[in-house]
Amino acid sequence: xxxxxxxxxxxxxxEDPFLTHRRLLFTVAYELxxxxxxxxxxxxxxxxxxxxxxxxxxxxxxxxxxxxxxxxSLNRLRTLQRRRESYVGPWxxxxxxTTNDVAEDVExxxxxxxxxxxxxETLTPLERAVFVLREVFGFGYDEIAAATGRSADAVRQxxxxxxxxxxxxxxxxxxxxxxxxxxxxxxxAASTGDVQQLLEVMAPDVVLTADGGGRIRAAxxxxxxxxxxxxxxxxxxxAGIRVDLRWxxxxxxxxxxxxxxxxxxxxxxxxxxxxxxxxxxxxRNPDKLRHLEEPVPLARS
Numbered sequence: 001x002x003x004x005x006x007x008x009x010x011x012x013x014x015e016d017p018f019l020t021h022r023r024l025l026f027t028v029a030y031e032l033x034x035x036x037x038x039x040x041x042x043x044x045x046x047x048x049x050x051x052x053x054x055x056x057x058x059x060x061x062x063x064x065x066x067x068x069x070x071x072x073s074l075n076r077l078r079t080l081q082r083r084r085e086s087y088v089g090p091w092x093x094x095x096x097x098t099t100n101d102v103a104e105d106v107e108x109x110x111x112x113x114x115x116x117x118x119x120x121e122t123l124t125p126l127e128r129a130v131f132v133l134r135e136v137f138g139f140g141y142d143e144i145a146a147a148t149g150r151s152a153d154a155v156r157q158x159x160x161x162x163x164x165x166x167x168x169x170x171x172x173x174x175x176x177x178x179x180x181x182x183x184x185x186x187x188x189a190a191s192t193g194d195v196q197q198l199l200e201v202m203a204p205d206v207v208l209t210a211d212g213g214g215r216i217r218a219a220x221x222x223x224x225x226x227x228x229x230x231x232x233x234x235x236x237x238x239a240g241i242r243v244d245l246r247w248x249x250x251x252x253x254x255x256x257x258x259x260x261x262x263x264x265x266x267x268x269x270x271x272x273x274x275x276x277x278x279x280x281x282x283x284r285n286p287d288k289l290r291h292l293e294e295p296v297p298l299a300r301s
Contacts, residue, residue, distance in 0.1 A: 109252025
């Protein structure tokens with residue numbers, strides 16, 4: 001028996017807390033793990049535990065379910081971190097298609113942005129869980145303590161450490177509202193290989209991170225500096241094949257899908273600050289492009 005899905009009727013949805021809180025549970029798992037498949041697996045495992053639970057003993061189903069999902073995510077995250085140590089090239093979180101209403105929720109859009117998920121990757125599994133539950137979803141220290149198997153005092157210390165760690169790595173300059181226009185100029189220059197136009201639209205310290213996962217050709221290290229990034233983009237510009245670009249939204253940010261001869265090749269997400277491109281996330285690993293056709297419903301933060 002699998003977990004209840006979106007196709008259940010309204011009465012069933014109202015009766016089953018798992019379905020009621022499914023968006024929240026998926027969002028918690030995704031922010032801890034950074035991949036769709038692993039998040040869905042965690043939800044499946046959590047549903048089995050929920051299905052076997054004595055419901056009469058569960059006073060707060062939402063807190064109970066978040067606790068189960070957090071513990072399952074922590075178990076899986078430790079395994080994933082070992083795998084990522086042998087990953088070929090930079091590892092980027094798996095992008096997900098999101099909807100406009102996610103972008104309008106500034107806190108949620110920021111928490112699931114690729115830039116933030118990359119920062120969260122630098123935390124320990126416990127720090128990441130505490131930070132997400134406290135800073136993103138506003139859970140109390142006692143609730144987080146129950147979810148992580150730590151004391152409330154220990155959780156406070158971990159939360160403080162994680163906040164400082166994230167603050168030190170989070171850019172202090174906010175993204176600018178003209179990101180779409182800047183992104184359009186960037187892509188126009190990249191599609192023609194115009195190095196000078198690329199230099200004009202990128203910040204001097206821009207960083208490009210490409211994720212091919214050893215499955216497809218991609219830079220094996222982040223590329224820093226406008227000149228190096230511009231020349232890299234000019235050198236890898238496809239030639240002799242049909243290139244189609246399609247705007248979408250990924251992780252609460254404007255993004256572009258690139259198709260080569262009709263086949264999806266990559267997703268590019270840009271971070272724009274001060275009117276210039278600051279970060280370029282270039283995902284080419286085919287395994288991370290499978291979930292981009294349909295938006296993933298996320299919980300409001």
